[in-house]
Amino acid sequence: MDDISTSTLFIILAVLIIISAYFSGTETGMVSVNRYKLRHLAQSGDRGAKRVSKLLDRPDRLIGLILIGNNLVNIAASAIATIIGMRLYGDAGIAFATIVLTLVILIFAEVTPKTVAALNPERVAMPSSILITLLMKVMLPFVIALNFITNNMMKLFGMNPNEQQRDALSADELRTIVNEAGSLIPSRHQDMLVSVLDLEKVTVDDIMIPRNEIIAIDINEEWPAIMKQVMNMQHTRVLLFRSQIDDAIGFLHARDMMRLVTRYQAEPDKASLVRAARDIYFIPEGTPLNVQLLKFQRNKERIGLVVDEYGDIQGLVTLEDILEEIVGDFTTTISGVTSDHVQLQADGSYLIEGTANLRELNKDLHWNFPTDGPKTINGLIIEAFGDIPENPMCIVVGPYRIEVTEVENNMVKTVRVMPSKRKRKKK
Structure with a gap:
């Protein structure tokens, strides 16, 4: 080193710091790259993405190579900085070189390149993969030797280096x-x-239609009553049952209904209606x-x-x-005016049927009723009150003031719900 001029040593030191910055930025870029975006680019034929994907298939080798290169460069830079310091300041230059080199490496070879790589991982990782791939071929024996030592050390601590973390995402993620x-x-x-x-x-x-709201035809009724239901039916399928809905026969399709009505208009036949029903x-x-x-x-x-x-x-x-x-x-949902189960009142409250589904109310009115228990507002009131309520009475559930307006057949038929002021403003 005595034959090399101080200015040349400064140039070599600057080059080593640039190389150190390259390794630092590459490490961060490779680790920070979006694996799903990378996989998409690789499947689209992007060569850079394919190179990066191949390197990331063996992260232990990639990290080993980068650390070997980075540490060699930093050690060499430290040695040269020490020589420069001693030439300029004698023995005191050792401490001076240590302090200055530490600051320079931190700023220009660590923090800055890693920050840039973290903000633009693909733009850093893909061009860097060209040189890293070449270095991997040259340094592979040293990398394998290093990985052999580190992997066996990991096994001593009960870790299996061969188990790579998968990119599978949970539903919440x-x-x-x-x-x-x-x-x-x-x-x-x-x-x-x-x-x-x-x-x-x-x-x-x-989401089911509760049994008491299922529109069905009792086959034991008189034929004129059955035909009236059939002619006024608004669904493509209707359930047939005998006397009670638990004794269900099957579903009758609208096409079958019309064919039977036309065919047996003069001579009705319940048996044909039953035979036309499809299995449940x-x-x-x-x-x-x-x-x-x-x-x-x-x-x-x-x-x-x-x-x-x-x-x-x-x-x-x-x-x-x-x-x-x-x-x-x-179909048309609650728009703030009316629906099958909800009616908006002039004072901002809602008149709601007791059979209204809590999930639908939450979804349509942006409310937050609990849905992990009862399914209807009637069930919610009974659970909160601990008994079948009497009319009139009022109960508060969370931010909602619920006034029972009508009780019939041991169930809440209608209620008036007054959301909190904050909820109304949100709407």
Whole structure:
């Protein structure tokens, strides 16, 4: 080193710091790169993405190579800085060189390049992968030797270096990614994607039409009454039963109804109506919607009856009900004025039927009733009160003031709900 001029040593030191910055930035860029974006680019044929993906397949070798290069460069820079310091300041130059070199490496070879790489990982990782791939071929024996030592040391601490962390995401993590996608995904599409993920948290019990609201035809009634129901039916499928709904016969399709009405208009025949009914598809209560959606598809069904552990019918679920959980209601929803179960009052309160579904109220009115227990507002009041309420009475559930306005047949028929002022302003 005595034959090399001080100015030359400064140039060598500057080059070593630049190389150290390269290794530091490359390490951060490789680690920070978005694996899913990288995988997409690699599948699209991007050469840089393919190189980076191949390097990341063995992260132990990649990190080993970068650390070997970075440490060699930093040690060499330290030695040269010491020589420069001693030439300029004698023995005191050792301490001076240590302090100055530490600051220079921290600023120019560590913090700055790593910050730039963290902000632009793809732009740093892909060009850097060219040189890193070449160095990997040259330094592979040393990298393997280093990994052999470090991997065996890890085994002493009970860690298996061969178990790589997978990129699989949980449903909650994927939901967070969708919600944070921002303008990359239209808000309507975000809602649909999140709704698909939420299907596993919702069961058929949450969306079914309860048994007391199922529109069905009692085959034991007089034929004129049956024909009146058939002619006024607004659904494509109707349930047939004998005397009570638990003795269900099957579903009658609208096409079959019209054919039978036309054919037997002069000479009615209940037996033909029963024969035309299609087999019932039964659904166990508590079935998650994502599971039931696949079952509908696998069994080529569109409608089913929900039954409890005793085989009693609890409600009715259709394919449309599940699809509405994903894309929203196909028909007009609560718009702040009226619906089948809700009526907006002049004072800002809502007159609601006791059978109104809590999940639907939360979704349509942006409320926050608890849904992990009772499914209807009647059940919520009975659970909160601990008994069948009398009329009139008032109860407070969270920020909602609920006034019971009508009780009939041991159940709450209608209530008046007054949301808190904060909830009304939100609407």
